[in-house]
Amino acid sequence: MNSLLYRVLAVAAGGILLAGCESLSSFQIPSFGIGGPATAALNLESDPPGAEARLSSGATCRTPCALPVPLVGEIAVTFTLPGYQPQTVPVRTVRAESGQGDPEFAAASVQLEPNPVYVELAAVPPPPQKRRPNTQRPRASQPTAARTPRTAPAPAPAPAAAPAPATVAPATPLPPQ
Template identity: 35%
Template sequence: MFKQSLATALVAVSLAACGSVTRGTTELIAFTSEPPGAAVATTTSRYCATTPCSLDVPRSEEFDVTFTKPGFQPQTVPVRTKLAGAGAAGFAGNVLAGGVIGMGVDAYTGAAMDHTPNPVAVTLVPDALPSAERTRRRRGRPGV
């Protein structure tokens, strides 16, 4: 009976320090564009119809995101993971509490990680110059 109680107490302490429990295994990532209204697609098959928007993404997932809008050039941004301060504390808590299982879970789920950049913000570039600007450049006149 004592061994079972001790085992239960150790599991409870390990889980309390576990980043998967304290931070979760997903992170909300915000996507914005200037001008707004761009479509967002990731290389992991996640989508937003128009910016601004947010997606809930597994913390261990790295991807590229492409912003598209008619009349503008597509823009792609790499989104990577990095060890976060709060995630590192949860991971270290596993060590202090003897939670080898918790360390494995955190490493597998990426609970100790944050995405960067977050938010993901882009300024879209028009496909072509406005017609007045094209005319000035053809005639060799500087812009006004």
């Protein structure tokens, strides 16, 4: 009977512990350096969407996306998209202010700033138009006599009046000399 009482108490204590663990899932428990640095999800967005976001650690994704980031030091995020100028944004880790969350865990609370990271990519300006050099070949020079004038041709001279018909007189013999 005594062992039955201990079993009932053990099951009740286990149920209470499990109920208490469920309420702990709403906040982050510090890792205390076990298993590497703690990470947080960094949300990345761009306008236009579809840009490649590359962290200084080497991780990449296409926006909109989220990447796990270690909560140590500062990282840089570079956004690239063909036809747009690349843009780099620094992201740093900051300790949460003491007014946020439970004061007992305030020292262990670390955030990424900014999060989410949002950038508006500027379009690459078109290259300046180069003036094309005159590609026409110079014309071969023609002899002066063969050149045709570029001005309108001079009007043709008016035809001369036809001479009046000559009257022919019969020939007279010349006197002997």
